[in-house]
Amino acid sequence: MTTKAEKDFLKKVKPVAKTLLDYALKTGGAYGITDAKVTISVSENQKSSVSNGAVSETVTGTQWGVGITLYAGKRSMSFSKNTLDTAKLCDTMKENMQVIHLVPENENKLLLEKAKVAKQPDMSALDLYEENQPGQAELIDYARKFEKAAQAVAGVKTTDRLKVSKSVAQTYTAATNGLERHEAKTTYSASGEVIAESKQGMEAGYDYSQAHHFGDMTDPAKLGRAAAETTVAQLDSVQPKTGEMPIVLDHAAAEEFFGTVMSAIDGSAVFNGDTFLKGQQGQQVMSKGVTLVDDPLIKRGLGSGTLDSAGLEMKPVTFIEDGVLKAFNASVMEARQIGVSPIGREDGTTNSKVLPGTKTPEELIAGIKEGIYIKGFNGGTVNTANGTHSREAYGLLIKNGKITKTAVSGFVVSGNLKKMFMNVALANDTPKQPNTKYHLVAPTTRIDGCTIAGQ
Amino acid sequence: MSAKNSPTDKFYEGSDLTPEKTVKTVKEGLRGADFGEFYQEKAVSESISKQNGQYTSIAVGNSSEGFGFRTGKGEQVGYSYADEFNEKALKKAIHEAREILDNGGLKPKKDDDPVGPTMEKSDELPAFGKVDKKLFSEQATLGGMTLAEKISSIDALETYTKGLDPSVTNVSISYSSTVKDVHIITQDGQELVESRPMTSLSIQVQVTDKDGNVETARTLIGGHIDCKEAFNEAACKEAAKEALEIAKTLLIAEEAPAGVMDVVLNPGWSAVLLHEAIGHGLEGDFNRKGTSVYSGKIGQKIAGDEVTVIDAGDMPGERGSLHFDDEGTRTQENVLIKDGVLQGYMQDRQNAKLMGVKSTGNGRRQSYAHLPMPRMTNTYFAPGKHKPEDIIASVKDGLYVTNMGGGQVDITSGKFNMNATLAYRIRNGKLCEPVKGAAITGDGATVIKNITMVGNDLKLEKAAGVCGKNGQSVPVGCGQPTILVKKMTVGGAGK
Incomplete structure (x- = not known):
């Protein structure tokens, strides 16, 4: 089962990877290029912080990444750029092709032998990608519950850096030894710091939860209480x-x-x-x-x-x-x-x-x-x-x-x-x-x- | 502004935006905000690594670019970033960054001053990084040497290091260099650019004795320099000899003792203890929230009379130096503690505003994908009056730390732990046998009170400092003269 987001991603990046690998072998032939490997990734990130019930910080953004390794016999070199612009990527490849003969040989670094490359087994049973993702409001609600539960514990002075984040990441790898691999994952993380205080001074504690499905996250009230109780226990x-x-x-x-x-x-x-x-x-x-x-x-x-x-x-x-x-x-x-x-x-x-x-x-x-x-x-x-x-x-x-x-x-x-x-x-x-x-x-x-x- | 060869040109290459349009859009995006800015970077980097005789990684031609837009009011901040810079992406970022604040009542009104009425006006910075005082070369490139030259330098250094001593069993050399061009549009529409080089060359030497005991030591060359300076032959050989010397000493060193004792810290990198144990607690965000041990103590005597602590982002040639910080504020010298009295905290714009003070030029971020926060630049103990030998001579039974490792601090309790890779026992004022693996623990507030002697031999570390906070890393400088700290807890496996 492939989700729409996965299909869209593959539709976008597969031709890019193919263009890059073709360029590596065709143009690279003259420079002795024998193999190449391309990895394209994207992650969409969203993070919200809460302070005393109010949203104190939101950060959103998307980052692309392309990594290319060229092989010439027993020599290899690589580079990465955060753009899908094939013209720019090919320019850098060309620059690397021109100097790869200077790189000392290291056969241990070569690609996996063709015969050992496996076809990627279906990943859907692992269920690492959540299609129906919660909105920002639900993430904020989680953070608020975490904070409220933590602050309710006796001895807690305040909470800090209480944040919940979501990352949707996909990676596609293709290489001239037959390797083809695609992974899509959603990852949710929540963490918060608790500051407890007694006459003798302050103590900080921390707890977190991480999961591929939002519903798998530790119950926020339980997490907040646990973080607070552990911190209070370390006082004095x-x-x-x-x-x-x-x-x-x-x-x-x-x-x-x-x-x-x-x-x-x-x-x-x-x-x-x-x-x-x-x-x-x-x-x-x-x-x-x-x-x-x-x-x-x-x-x-x-x-x-x-x-x-x-x-x-x-x-x-x-x-x-x-x-x-x-x-x-x-x-x-x-x-x-x-x-x-x-x-x-x-x-x-x-x-x-x-x-x-x-x-x-x-x-x-x-x-x-x-x-x-x-x-x-x-x-x-x-x-x-x-x-x-x-x-x-x-x-x-x-x-x-x-x-x-x-x-x-x-x-x-x-x-x-x-x-x-x-x-x-x-x-x-x-x-x-x-x-x-x-x-x-x-x-x-x-x-x-x-x-x-x-x- | 001339349209030809402007220092901002490279930031608009391939984009449908012009400087005029971007400045206008950014100012509009900041309507009603207390603080905020547009931050853009274009970085190029490369790295080469040779381990145990094999080149395990050669990465040349890396680049990373992107921008972020931040807007904030009171305690609320919205931030959005993207790697592609064009009008659509900028408008999307502004929209997303404003969302949190718009919900909180920041919806711009027609008559809103583009520079919010409560906004602190930016410093009068000469545009385009043409500052009066040059802290480092902005002309550095990765191309100062060819790939062949870099590889042959690494090979030669490896051969040299292996030949230094028969006990050498492994040499690892790692080189990395980056040039990060930064472009900031401040809240009042100033455009600033700066080119920040950062290079590191690490030489790791492993030695093995006849009984098969293994020790490793590493030395670093680096800072705001380019590859040519990093690969300077004499400096490389010096660094290799130093690493070998440390590793060989570790082979004969005994396990450090456990217990409470007086500790003398050597000048330079030992100041990582100052950074961890005291510096972090003086950052504005913790103090605004009241979660630092130093919160609410300005004007109070918190340290010994001889203790003066400074953070200065404007020191020429130092690792943490910047002409302006990542919010576009000019860096400066900030005296944090003077003669033992707490003077102030290190601030970014948000925390400064909330605490009713001015930004101290300490707003820093790892990259365009990160929010700025109060961070250290170059933090050091100002020199005192004692000769280093007098300080050592004053200790009856203690430790002289020559190689400090890394460390961690809990800002709230002030508790820290540092690892002294190599130290020497001091007995009756004399340096005695070397000891290894000493873990030094304590709390910053107590340590700083227990500093009783400060030497006259201030030294700053240029190559090693990388500071992590809230998941973000930035290069920092730190330094100190020889200092004596009374009664520290030392943990080691020895007697």
Whole structure:
């Protein structure tokens, strides 16, 4: 099923792409051009902000983009412009053709081999494009409900930067190796900051929701209340004592931690020798029980798709299975650089998930005499080359097996990733997918052996 | 205005609009508004990246252009942008940007002054960027060197860096350059143009010791310069040697200790701490809304006697300098804190108006697809009277930070965290062993009170600063002399 908007887009851009590819090969022949790839995209954006019930800001706009890569044997170069003007695009192509012989060869950068290019499987079952879109009034109404619910919570001083946005984006890619790909997505995002105040000072918190269908967004009143309650809970926070103690990560902090795991198995990091997991495929790199998978075929999933932009069909991938490293997250170029097979993730991971463990979160925490329940990290250093982990965090104190109401902040979680990865225990509460908040869903996660630097 | 070779010509190329018509349409579009402007840009850029011996990306001939129209009244702002510039698109943008305000009662009346009665008149800026003081060259182009020359410079720098030391296991070099031409029509119909070059050359060196331990360090050359300056051979070699030196020191450095201690920050880029911990809290929007720790404190003593903080967008050659900001206001020197007393905030037009002050020339935006907001330009601690060696000598047990990484701040609570990639222990006034991975946390309001000594060796960083706020990035400069901050929380994995 193709919507009218999709048909209109394709009718407009397909001839442009064809003109550009034809020009690349015909005119480029004299300059040794052997292949070309064209990507055309458009996004229509709309954003509204609300302040004390009134609309404070509206931003609307449309942006086009065209990206072209030329290949001459083992040489390649690219450029992008935000215009569909084929005369201008061909002029720049010509300029690049004239100098492409100066570019050093790198066969790893070539297009995917023709035989490996898949035909794009139908995407309609993934349901990433909402045809009947809400108007601005509905977006504003969402923001107002979010704000009202947040402001109603005791201890909240005000809300700020409360915004709801809609983006309608389409992309078309065609290349001389047979690649043809089209994606259309609607994406709604809402976010807001809550400022809570007590005698001791102010504290800011933040929450957000994102979905391909407006109706899938977290209920605005629920989101506003949750944002406010989390912020109020962090008021009057204290610095914990310095020492070694277990940490327990909530879903948001766990997403960040497993994001670090993904950085450590990134193809580019392996190529550059920037990860201690280089050469560890098939080895136990995390605690037993840890399985990390990525599924691109989840209906309405934030990262879902059927064909990556290199032309590989996207299928579920297991990165870590029971703690054993199964695959690196490598693009086509990176896969060639490090000598593995590409996995159909040219554009990054899609909907990642850490499978649930067996204990309930309460059971996971029960044995901890003194520890910290971490709700988020702020910056810091994570170095996957040498394993350094040193990040500021905030959350609640754990005492005698229970999460207390004592908020803690201004401390640093230090450890070495090599050790941390092997000290992971998982609860059974992995959030469901599609998820309106997490691109990577992970259960409540306990890590032992970290140093807390506080008072 | 002469019709021949006007500096605005390139902005109207291929468009059905003329300067006269555009100015008239924009002024009409701003009827009844408190503030607003037309902003247009045309940017060209290129980048080359070589990693681990392979050219992984060569992008040449990129361009991006577009415009945006903004109108605002009180707390309300409407903005609309498009990438194609013609009469139809401009009228559509004006219509969409006005919609929010028209609903709120901004419908233009016939007798409305084209410049709203409450509108602040624009500064008398000499048109077309012909300012009296040149902050950087507006003649820079991407074409100062051929592609072949750029590639051979990168190859030579890579060979040189690899040859510096047998412990070097990987060298990555990334070059990127852009020239952004900006065209603004202010609320009272002035047309301003400026050409803003920005180039960056990054040299990353990875070293590995005999036990397989890996460390990486990166140095940058950059700022409002073109490729020729960035590829200056002597400067490149210097940067490579510096990166190698840092990486090798990291190999022998111990993990930073954890605890509360006195911290000496070296001159230059360490001021990213000032930027995060104090600068953001002095931006007008947070203070207008009362959500900054510094809200309502003008005239109060908020810092030690030796502390003077300045944000100046008009410093020649500095990274955050602009002849005028992205709302068409002339940039200037703004003293934010003088001898410890808070003087004022950094303002754009909207927040200035709402707070009853004048814009300070700090209204900046990432691109035509973004709204301007109060942003820093070049922010620095003014030099004090102490010699740097005296500052170090005064510390009994502490840290001397030589390489600060990035950081984050929560403006509301003032809490920040910074990462000191490399530092040295100070014991009994002497620099001792190197330590790595020190996370420094605290809150800006306390830190600035705990600055007890300010050195006489002010240095500004030209290459590294990129500031993110509300999803928008802009280049910024920052700087400081050597300073001593008492009692900071340092987090590291060491003893």
